[in-house]
Amino acid sequence: xxxxxxRLLWASxxxxxxxxxxxxxxxxxxxxxxxxxxxxxxNFAKLTVWPxxxxxxxxxxCFIGAPGVRDxxxxxxxxxxxxxRHVEVRSLGPSQRADDCSIIYIDMxxxxxxxxxxxxxxxxxxxxxxxxxxxxxxxxxxxxxDNRLRFIINxxxxxxxGLKMSSSLLAxxxxxxxxxxx
Amino acid sequence: MPxxxxxxxxxxxxxxxxxxGARVLADQVPQNETSGDLYQISLESLMxxxxxxxxxxxxxxxxxxxxxxxxxxxxxxxxxxxNIPDLLRMVPGLDVAQINANTWAISSRGFNHQFSNxxxxxxxxxxxxxxxxxGVNWDTQDVPLEDIERIEVIRGPGATVWxxxxxxxxxxxxxxxxxxxxxxxxxxxxxxxxxxFGTVQNGGMLGDISYRVFAKYLDVDDLPAVTGPGSDAWHxxxxxxxxxxxxxxxxxxxxxxDIYSGSEGTVIGHIVSFSPPDNENVTRTTTLSGGxxxxxxxxxxxxxxxxxxxxxxxxxxxxxxxLDETCDTIDIDFHQNARVGSRxxxxxxxxxxxxxxxxxxxxxxxxxxxxxxxxxxxxxxxDEITLHPDxxxxxxxxxxEHNQFTGFEIEPSVRMAFxxxxxxxxxxxxxxSARTPSLRDANADFNLAAFSLPDGSPAVATIEGNPQQKxxxxxxxxxxxxxxxxxxxxxxxxxxxxxYRNLRSIEPGAPHPETSPEPFTDIPLNQGNRVHGSxxxxxxxxxxxxxDRWILSPGYALLRMNLHxxxxxxxxxxxxNTEGSSPRHQxxxxxxxxxxxxxxWNVAAYYVGRLPAQQxxxxxxxxxxxxxxxxxxxxxxxxxxxxxxxxxxESLDPRAGVNSSQVxxxxxxxxxxxx
Numbered sequence: 001x002x003x004x005x006x007r008l009l010w011a012s013x014x015x016x017x018x019x020x021x022x023x024x025x026x027x028x029x030x031x032x033x034x035x036x037x038x039x040x041x042x043n044f045a046k047l048t049v050w051p052x053x054x055x056x057x058x059x060x061x062c063f064i065g066a067p068g069v070r071d072x073x074x075x076x077x078x079x080x081x082x083x084x085r086h087v088e089v090r091s092l093g094p095s096q097r098a099d100d101c102s103i104i105y106i107d108m109x110x111x112x113x114x115x116x117x118x119x120x121x122x123x124x125x126x127x128x129x130x131x132x133x134x135x136x137x138x139x140x141x142x143x144x145x146d147n148r149l150r151f152i153i154n155x156x157x158x159x160x161x162g163l164k165m166s167s168s169l170l171a172x173x174x175x176x177x178x179x180x181x182x
Numbered sequence: 183m184p185x186x187x188x189x190x191x192x193x194x195x196x197x198x199x200x201x202x203g204a205r206v207l208a209d210q211v212p213q214n215e216t217s218g219d220l221y222q223i224s225l226e227s228l229m230x231x232x233x234x235x236x237x238x239x240x241x242x243x244x245x246x247x248x249x250x251x252x253x254x255x256x257x258x259x260x261x262x263x264x265n266i267p268d269l270l271r272m273v274p275g276l277d278v279a280q281i282n283a284n285t286w287a288i289s290s291r292g293f294n295h296q297f298s299n300x301x302x303x304x305x306x307x308x309x310x311x312x313x314x315x316x317g318v319n320w321d322t323q324d325v326p327l328e329d330i331e332r333i334e335v336i337r338g339p340g341a342t343v344w345x346x347x348x349x350x351x352x353x354x355x356x357x358x359x360x361x362x363x364x365x366x367x368x369x370x371x372x373x374x375x376x377x378x379f380g381t382v383q384n385g386g387m388l389g390d391i392s393y394r395v396f397a398k399y400l401d402v403d404d405l406p407a408v409t410g411p412g413s414d415a416w417h418x419x420x421x422x423x424x425x426x427x428x429x430x431x432x433x434x435x436x437x438x439x440d441i442y443s444g445s446e447g448t449v450i451g452h453i454v455s456f457s458p459p460d461n462e463n464v465t466r467t468t469t470l471s472g473g474x475x476x477x478x479x480x481x482x483x484x485x486x487x488x489x490x491x492x493x494x495x496x497x498x499x500x501x502x503x504x505l506d507e508t509c510d511t512i513d514i515d516f517h518q519n520a521r522v523g524s525r526x527x528x529x530x531x532x533x534x535x536x537x538x539x540x541x542x543x544x545x546x547x548x549x550x551x552x553x554x555x556x557x558x559x560x561x562x563x564x565d566e567i568t569l570h571p572d573x574x575x576x577x578x579x580x581x582x583e584h585n586q587f588t589g590f591e592i593e594p595s596v597r598m599a600f601x602x603x604x605x606x607x608x609x610x611x612x613x614x615s616a617r618t619p620s621l622r623d624a625n626a627d628f629n630l631a632a633f634s635l636p637d638g639s640p641a642v643a644t645i646e647g648n649p650q651q652k653x654x655x656x657x658x659x660x661x662x663x664x665x666x667x668x669x670x671x672x673x674x675x676x677x678x679x680x681x682y683r684n685l686r687s688i689e690p691g692a693p694h695p696e697t698s699p700e701p702f703t704d705i706p707l708n709q710g711n712r713v714h715g716s717x718x719x720x721x722x723x724x725x726x727x728x729x730d731r732w733i734l735s736p737g738y739a740l741l742r743m744n745l746h747x748x749x750x751x752x753x754x755x756x757x758x759n760t761e762g763s764s765p766r767h768q769x770x771x772x773x774x775x776x777x778x779x780x781x782x783w784n785v786a787a788y789y790v791g792r793l794p795a796q797q798x799x800x801x802x803x804x805x806x807x808x809x810x811x812x813x814x815x816x817x818x819x820x821x822x823x824x825x826x827x828x829x830x831x832e833s834l835d836p837r838a839g840v841n842s843s844q845v846x847x848x849x850x851x852x853x854x855x856x857x
Contacts, residue, residue, distance in 0.1 A: 035220065036228065043225040067572050068604065076221060093524055093571075135428075136482065148229060172225055 034068035036149045037142060041073060041105060041127060044140060045082050047169040050102060051162030054123040059085035060100050062092040062124075065107025098124065106130065106138075123161055134177055139163070143174075150174045247577055247597035247609035248340070249275070249662055249676040249721060253333040260774050260784040262807030262821035263327070264376050264400075264850075266355065267320050271788050272772060274737030275337045275676070275721035276351070277764055279790075279833035282843035283375075283405045283414040284321045284446040287833050290337045290351030291680065292717050292743050292764040296838040300349035300617050300656075302340065306357055306438065307515070308476055308494050311347055313556055314509060314539045314549070316620035322442060322470055322498065323355075324420045326381045326398050328367060328854070331358045337721060338678060339658050341593035341615030342579045343529070345560050349615045349656050350680075359436075360385055360392040360426040366857050367396075373850020375823070377401045391427030398422075400444075405843035407449060408831060412843045413465040416446030434480045441473035449841040450504055451631070453545055456702045457640035459632035463841060472498035487520040504839055505549070506542040511535060529579075530563040539621060545699070549625040550647070556621075559584045575599045583616075587624055588653045591616040605666040610659075617654040623686065623709050624649050632702075641703040646691065648709040657681045670727040677720050685713035685745065685760075687753040713756055715745030731776040739768045762795025763835055782809050796834040802826055803845075815856045822849045 045059060059082055063070040074089045081087075085102075092098055106128040126133075127140045134141035134154040139161070141152040155178040158165055170176055220228070251273045263269040267286040271278045277294045279287045289298040297317025303310050310323055333355050340352035363385040370380035383396035398420040404412040424438035446468050454460040476494035483489065496511045517531025535558040541549045564579025580594035595613035602608075626647035635641045662676040691706035719741040726734045743761045747753050772786040784807045792800045804826050809819035824830070829844040 039220045039223075039228060040225070042221055043228070047225070132428075132434075150229065169225070172229060 034066075035072060037066075037069045037129065038072035038076065040142065040149060040151065041069065041103070042077050042082075044125065044127060044169070045087075045103060047166040048125055048158075049164040049166075050125075051123050053162070054102055055085070055100065057085055058088055058100075059083075059102045060088045060090060061103045061105065062090055062098060062101035063105050063107075064092045065109060066105055067091075069105060069107075103127065106133075123163065125158070125161070125163055134175075145174070152177065154178070245575075245599055245601050245607045245664075247575070247599035247611055247662075249337040249660065249674075249678075251275075251335045251337070251674075251723060253335070255328075255330065255332070256774075258327050258330060258333075259809070260782065260807060261786065262784070262805055262819065262823065264379060265320070266323055266325065266327075266333070268805075268823075269327070269333065270335070270353070272735075272737075272770065272786065273335045273337075274723045274768070274770065275719070275739040276335065277768065277790070280843075280845050281833045281835070281838055282407075282448065282840055283402050283412070284416040285414075285448070285838075285840050286320045287835060287838070288318070288320065289764065290335075291678065291719060292741050293350065293760060294764045294833075294835075296833075296835065296840070297622070299347065299620065300654075301351045301353065302344055302348040303353045303355075304344070305355045306476060307354075307478065307492055308474060308496060308513070309511075309535075312498075312509065312620075313511075313537045314507060314541070314554075314621040316622045319498070319500070321416065321446060322418070322444075322472060324398065324400065324418055324442060325355055325357060326383065326396055326422075328369065328381065329357045329363055329383070329394070329396070331356050331362070337676070338611070338660050339593075339595065339613040339615040339656060342564060342581050342595040342613065343562060345533075345558075345562075345581055346583055346585070346591055346593065346616045346618040346653070349617045349654070357424065357438075360394045360424045363394045363424075364392065367854065369852060369854040371850050371852030373821070373848055375403050375405075375846060375848035376850055377403050379852075388425075391425055393423065393425045395423045396421065404447070405846055406829065408834065408842050408844060413447040413449060414840075414843055416444060418442055418444030418470065420444075429479075433482075436478040437476070439473065439475040443469075443471045445469045445502075448503060450546070450839065451841070453629055453632045453642070456632045456642060456700055457634075459634050459640060461631045466502055466504075468503040469501045470499070472496070487518060489516075489518045491516050504544060504547040506544075508540045509537060511537045525568045527566040527568075528563070529566075530561075532559075532561040534559055543627070545629060547626070547628045549621055550627045551625060554621055554625065557586060573601055583618070585618050587619040587649075587651065588616075591618060591653060607662075607664045609662045609664075612660075613656075613658045615656050615658070617656075619651040619653065621647075623647060623651040626709065630707075635703060639703060640700075641693070641705055642696075643705045643707065645688070646706045646708050651686075651709055652684050652711045654682065654684045654686060654711070672725045674723045675720070676722075678718065680717045681714075682716065682745075683714045684711040685715070685756075686710070687712040687747065687751055687756050690752050710751065710753070712748040712751035712753060713745055713760075714748060715743070715757075717741060717743045733774045735770075735772040735774075737770045737772075741766055741768075759795045759837060763793055763837075765791035765793060765800070767791040767800075780811050782811075783807075784809075790832070793834075796836075798831055798834055801830045801832070803830070817854050819852050820849070821852070822847075824848060 061073055070091060077087050078089045098104060101124050103125045108128060108130040126138045128138055129142040134152040137157060139154055139158045143150055151173055152175045153173040155176050253269055258269060261269055267278055267288055270276050270288060275290060277289050279294060281287055281296060285296060287294050287296050290301050293300055297315050299316040303318045305325060310318055336352045340348035344352050365385055367383040372378050378401045381396055381398045383394055385394035401417040402415060404415045406412045420442040422440040426436050429435050447465055448468060449463050449465050452462055452464040454462050474494055474496040478492040480488060480490045492515045494513050499508045513535040515533040520528045522528050537556040539554050541552045543552060560581060560583040562581035567576045569576055577597040580592055583591045593615045595611060597611040599607055599609040624647045626645055628645040630643040632642050658680045660678045664674045666672045687710040688707045689710040691708045693703050693705045696702055696704045721739045723737040728734055741764060745757045745761055747757060768791060769789040774784050776782045787802060787804045789802045790800060792798060803824050805823045807819055807821045809817055811817040824845055824847045829846045831842060831844050834842045
């Protein structure tokens with residue numbers, strides 16, 4: 001009888017050759033980017049305090065575009081507790097109301113991301129990877145620098161919505177924009 | 183043991199797949215962490231992890247219904263190229279042939295020529311396709327390569343948005359915003375072919391406005407002529423600036439400009455005298471100068487509409503060659519991008535371009551009339567309709583243009599993209615586009631060669647423009663498939679079938695006597711439109727991530743051209759010259775390898791098939807780049823080009839305006855600092 005390790009070797013060879021057919025659980029480059037955006041979004045939710053007018057037991061994360069980030073949040077975070085609030089996930093079509101959204105994530109390819117941010121409900125935290133988002137009415141703008149994911153916070157916009165951000169979040173931001181800042 | 187047979191491979195398969203997944207994240211995430219565990223890591227630690235960034239726009243491109251290839255800054259750095267033509271070699275389906283040290287023939291999907299008239303080239307939205315010569319003067323498209331954000335190459339028609347001459351392709355060079363080039367940059371290098379080159383650049387802020395200014399210099403040695411020594415050395419000094427800022431709150435404004443001056447040698451065929459007939463190759467020095475200023479204003483409206491107005495002025499001047507030419511262009515372009523309802527993304531626009539072309543002829547070439555004012559009006563509308571969110575999009579639109587030679591041209595296209603999952607995109611497109619006549623078609627009055635008739639009297643073969651020249655038309659059908667086959671392999675495959683009519687032909691005219699500058703018999707070849715036919719092709723580009731550190735990019739392009747003369751045409755050269763001047767097969771393999779954190783070694787091999795019309799055999803060129811980047815601020819690179827052979831000829835086109843040289847093996851060293 002042949003030693004078992006030969007069979008193992010052959011099997012692994014075939015398995016690697018079949019690597020093309022691997023299920024889609026592995027992460028590609030694009031997926032890695034989206035994975036980081038999803039994890040950042042989760043952290044933003046943990047480090048933000050919503051006003052009393054926001055739903056007390058549900059934290060609805062709404063997505064305009066960005067199916068990749070949405071799917072990851074749905075898979076990994078949906079149903080979990082952040083503080084006392086259960087995370088729910090939904091996609092936001094252009095004509096759908098955003099009244100129940102505590103977080104609105106807007107894909108950078110969405111035309112007019114900034115104006116969408118301006119029409120968000122009073123207490124929604126708006127996050128996007130669109131350029132100049134924080135300067136144009138948004139609250140947190142994600143961007144890449146030196147292959148690392150960074151973010152800018154517009155504190156004025158967050159305050160207007162009654163949101164409080166933890167000092168550790170503000171300390172990590174590459175830039176905090178507020179009245180009087182350049 | 184049937185049981186173990188069934189279980190063992192499956193177990194191994196799962197292991198292999200998880201290994202494949204881990205490989206990609208290995209340098210980004212600590213080994214013991216899976217993606218779910220990222221949620222347990224503090225934001226502070228996350229911010230120190232590297233993520234391979236693929237911008238959303240590029241992701242969007244992977245779902246585009248067109249054959250798009252993007253050259254990014256990393257590709258540029260690893261290529262070792264010093265100019266845009268050498269960079270374009272990496273695009274499967276483009277044909278890049280260097281004619282001499284300062285001249286290239288570049289085309290997409292066939293019809294290669296020094297003045298490839300079916301490929302449109304834009305730099306930051308400014309066309310560099312000349313309206314007179316009907317092509318691109320690549321020597322003066324001298325963008326500092328460090329400032330390029332990306333080069334988007336669309337093979338196939340892009341006329342619906344970009345307009346006429348975007349028949350077989352569009353190359354769009356996009357430079358970085360001044361906000362992304364802050365700080366000082368100095369690069370300097372020297373080598374056997376590029377004797378000296380360097381860039382000095384500074385970027386900073388003026389209040390809210392970011393700026394950069396640069397100066398760039400290039401000095402290139404002669405290449406040996408096909409016979410005898412060469413005299414095609416050249417140099418170019420180039421300065422430029424870019425400002426990016428915001429006006430009010432929702433307006434993005436860009437102002438940029440360039441100015442350059444230089445000179446180059448060329449060897450041209452020249453008629454010394456009609457009688458006795460004397461044709462010689464002479465060396466000329468062409469002085470090159472020019473510049474441009476471009477302003478762009480984008481306004482973001484509430485409700486998701488974006489309006490852009492772009493205006494530029496451009497001048498180029500080339501003196502001392504076969505024809506002295508000065509061309510001034512003013513271009514105004516307006517477009518708006520609007521979301522209408524939930525399904526429609528509407529883009530529409532209108533533009534006007536005025537070009538004043540002034541020439542002074544020589545005995546070899548003149549334009550008649552010598553001066554010409556060209557007016558081009560255009561308008562387009564395109565609707566991207568989401569038939570099913572994230573799955574199915576239909577894009578349809580058309581451009582309407584008016585030019586003074588052929589009047590109105592309509593260039594419609596319909597494109598469909600189907601993305602059954604984020605990994606797969608199928609697309610199909612049909613388009614009609616036009617190549618409108620140039621001054622070369624309409625006004626040329628070129629003397630090719632002097633000779634004696636049997637009775638001893640002098641005669642000259644000439645090319646005469648045809649003011650009634652018609653547009654060339656293409657009806658293109660394309661199919662494409664892109665797949666991210668797994669974490670380590672992606673494939674992009676395109677097939678096309680193009681049908682052309684009214685292609686340019688050269689029809690012998692009736693010999694007639696001429697009196698100026700002395701009596702001779704004019705044997706004319708008249709511009710016509712009597713060639714038609716089809717081309718078919720396949721283009722394949724793939725990317726294989728062998729390991730975290732090593733990426734291989736194989737590519738292949740097949741082209742079959744099947745052209746015919748129309749009934750009644752007496753053209754006996756165009757079909758063979760055109761078909762035989764573009765290679766049937768091209769293949770490439772590029773390797774990008776990071777040896778360590780600071781060392782990388784990159785190699786590219788390009789195979790180009792033979793050119794029967796030019797009696798040129800196939801060739802393979804190998805370029806390599808070795809770079810050492812000890813800190814973010816400093817990089818040193820050593821580059822070898824054309825390593826396989828001492829010299830080879832890439833183009834020997836009898837239709838080119840300049841004589842060919844042999845491309846030589848070369849090497850250079852380059853250093854760059856940022857501070």
